Amino acid sequence: MTIGLAVIGAGYWGPNLVRNAMATPELRLEWLCDLDEDRAEAVLGRYTTVRPTSSVEQVLQDPAVDAVAIATPARTHFDLVRAALDAGKHVLVEKPLTPTYDEGAKLVALAEERGRVLMLDHTFCYTPVVRRIRDLIASGELGDVQFVDSVRINLGLVQQDVDVLWDLAPHDLSILDFVLPEGVTPIAVAAHTSDPIGAGRPCLAYLTLWLSSGAIAHIHVNWLSPTKIRTTVIGGSRRTIVWDDVNPAQRLAVYDRGVDLSAAGEDERRAALISYRTGDVVVPALPEREALRGVMGEFAAAIQEGRAPLTDGRSGLRVLALLEAAGQSIQNDGRRIELGGTAR
Numbered sequence: 001m002t003i004g005l006a007v008i009g010a011g012y013w014g015p016n017l018v019r020n021a022m023a024t025p026e027l028r029l030e031w032l033c034d035l036d037e038d039r040a041e042a043v044l045g046r047y048t049t050v051r052p053t054s055s056v057e058q059v060l061q062d063p064a065v066d067a068v069a070i071a072t073p074a075r076t077h078f079d080l081v082r083a084a085l086d087a088g089k090h091v092l093v094e095k096p097l098t099p100t101y102d103e104g105a106k107l108v109a110l111a112e113e114r115g116r117v118l119m120l121d122h123t124f125c126y127t128p129v130v131r132r133i134r135d136l137i138a139s140g141e142l143g144d145v146q147f148v149d150s151v152r153i154n155l156g157l158v159q160q161d162v163d164v165l166w167d168l169a170p171h172d173l174s175i176l177d178f179v180l181p182e183g184v185t186p187i188a189v190a191a192h193t194s195d196p197i198g199a200g201r202p203c204l205a206y207l208t209l210w211l212s213s214g215a216i217a218h219i220h221v222n223w224l225s226p227t228k229i230r231t232t233v234i235g236g237s238r239r240t241i242v243w244d245d246v247n248p249a250q251r252l253a254v255y256d257r258g259v260d261l262s263a264a265g266e267d268e269r270r271a272a273l274i275s276y277r278t279g280d281v282v283v284p285a286l287p288e289r290e291a292l293r294g295v296m297g298e299f300a301a302a303i304q305e306g307r308a309p310l311t312d313g314r315s316g317l318r319v320l321a322l323l324e325a326a327g328q329s330i331q332n333d334g335r336r337i338e339l340g341g342t343a344r
Helices: 014-022 037-044 056-060 074-086 101-114 128-138 164-179 291-305 313-331
Strands: 003-008 027-033 051-053 067-070 090-094 118-121 145-155 186-194 204-211 216-222 224-236 240-244 252-263 272-282
Touching: 003 014, 003 056, 003 291, 014 027, 014 037, 014 291, 027 037, 027 056, 027 291, 037 051, 056 074, 067 074, 067 291, 074 090, 074 101, 090 291, 101 118, 101 313, 118 291, 118 313, 128 164, 128 224, 128 240, 128 252, 145 164, 164 186, 164 204, 164 216, 164 224, 164 313, 186 313, 204 313
Parallel strands: 003 027, 003 067, 027 051, 067 090, 090 118, 145 216
Antiparallel strands: 145 224, 186 204, 204 216, 224 240, 240 252, 252 272
16 A cells, blocks of 8 residues: 655755655655745646645645655744644654754654654665665674764855754764664764854854764864865774765775784783784675665655654754754854763
8 A cells, every 4th residue: 555645845855855756666646845836836747646736734634645755944844744743644854853952852752642653864874885884883894983084075055044064964963873883872072163254154064972982973064165075984993984975986995904902911011012904995886776765665664564764753853962962062162062861
């Protein structure tokens, strides 16, 4: 039995949701809703049975609609998601879940109370490369995670409603949340930002996370770089991963290279002995498929199987906790902010 779906928002991301929903056999796209109905009609084209509308109420009152996918500005998410859940619909929503942790927590509680699926469109978590990274860490092939260093910079569009942290860092934070081994959680955050062009909001930021294992993660996001860099390095005690997302020929490489530490005898006061390990570099073969197709498939499967999706509402809350802590750090000149267990 197919799941009736409506997409709300026909702007930048909405057409991608429409295209992938139409390509997902478990979903039956019923509506595309946008405040500009003409834009919705243009996205759908002339030859389609999907109906355009500017009325969210019309969509939510339709008994043929079992679920909605929301691709609208973050400031509208709380009201739209709440209305959809109150109408008994399952919800897929673009990141971030809401502009505040408190609002997000209310939506997660409401979804659980209604028995509805609430899923975050953390798209990168459904890419073959991130799934492989998660498997490599979970299997122990990397050993203990010792550091994470991520760079996400380009000459990007300066957003009107969010700063660079809220625009770009949710990608890296959701990936980190997805791939970290069970029991390893962020325990503190510090952030430093700058607005060198006078945009009125931070345009570049450096975010540091301390992990419960003793490792450290560092994230650099930037709207002002003339070159596009999407690189993540995850160092383990056995191997190190390098993910270069702009290099399709070698998107992922696993290095058997690193530093080994052993201790000398008591007579030498247990002085540390360092040795350097130089081994092979393995480039795994990865399929090339659109991540959003995986998002739509997981959304449909979670609804049909009555289970939480891989990127459920609580994963969105964990990202919001980190973003809000980063904001507190910025307001306090980059001071380290303890998380108090809210980030996991």
